[in-house]
Amino acid sequence: GENVEQHPSTLSVQEGDSAVIKCTYSDSASNYFPWYKQELGKGPQLIIDIRSNVGEKKDQRIAVTLNKTAKHFSLHITETQPEDSAVYFCAASSFVWRALTFGSGTRLQVQP
Amino acid sequence: NAGVTQTPKFQVLKTGQSMTLQCAQDMNHEYMSWYRQDPGMGLRLIHYSVGAGITDQGEVPNGYNVSRSTTEDFPLRLLSAAPSQTSVYFCASSYSMTGGTPNNEQFFGPGTRLTVL
Numbered sequence: 001g002e003n004v005e006q007h008p009s010t011l012s013v014q015e016g017d018s019a020v021i022k023c024t025y026s027d028s029a030s031n032y033f034p035w036y037k038q039e040l041g042k043g044p045q046l047i048i049d050i051r052s053n054v055g056e057k058k059d060q061r062i063a064v065t066l067n068k069t070a071k072h073f074s075l076h077i078t079e080t081q082p083e084d085s086a087v088y089f090c091a092a093s094s095f096v097w098r099a100l101t102f103g104s105g106t107r108l109q110v111q112p
Numbered sequence: 113n114a115g116v117t118q119t120p121k122f123q124v125l126k127t128g129q130s131m132t133l134q135c136a137q138d139m140n141h142e143y144m145s146w147y148r149q150d151p152g153m154g155l156r157l158i159h160y161s162v163g164a165g166i167t168d169q170g171e172v173p174n175g176y177n178v179s180r181s182t183t184e185d186f187p188l189r190l191l192s193a194a195p196s197q198t199s200v201y202f203c204a205s206s207y208s209m210t211g212g213t214p215n216n217e218q219f220f221g222p223g224t225r226l227t228v229l
Contacts, residue, residue: 046219102156105154
């Protein structure tokens with residue numbers, strides 16, 4: 001089955017700095033890679049996703065890159081703000097096996 | 113739309129008790145699933161359903177049962193609760209297809225925090 005590893009487990013940055021979270025996956029059949037943000041006491045919320053036919057995707061201050069050959073993908077947050085503080089999860093799935101396999105999460109702390 | 117709703121928000125059980133965690137969605141999604149979240153382990157799939165009347169096991173199905181009699185509802189049953197089932201449980205749903213393309217975008221409910229003593 002699929003295995004997703006996520007690093008780092010915690011990340012502290014100053015407001016305005018950039019944050020990068022990295023994930024690797026094992027199953028070459030995976031072709032959908034979402035990123036979820038989870039605030040305390042809430043369910044995961046999709047913030048951006050990328051499919052395997054695309055190398056990069058941006059949405060305002062958030063971007064995701066995918067390297068299919070190396071089987072890794074990354075989340076980039078620029079100009080971080082205190083409200084970006086949360087736990088971020090990467091995940092992988094395929095069109096055949098729709099269930100998401102999650103990474104272990106990164107706790108991002110943005111210091112004002 | 114209310115989205116994905118889950119009840120109860122919190123529950124405490126004694127070992128051996130049974131209970132049902134409720135999940136409902138009003139988006140007419142075909143695909144629904146249950147995950148559990150434990151510290152440092154991300155979310156792990158328990159059971160999933162691709163439509164009414166169809167269910168299958170995920171990564172950690174032991175001790176749990178599901179059924180899908182309607183498109184809207186996907187309850188999760190704990191048959192005989194054990195302390196190892198102390199966790200936060202999330203239900204998620206998605207369309208199977210969008211515009212002729214398989215759709216994997218899943219929407220999560222707010223979760224049920226379960227403690228088994």
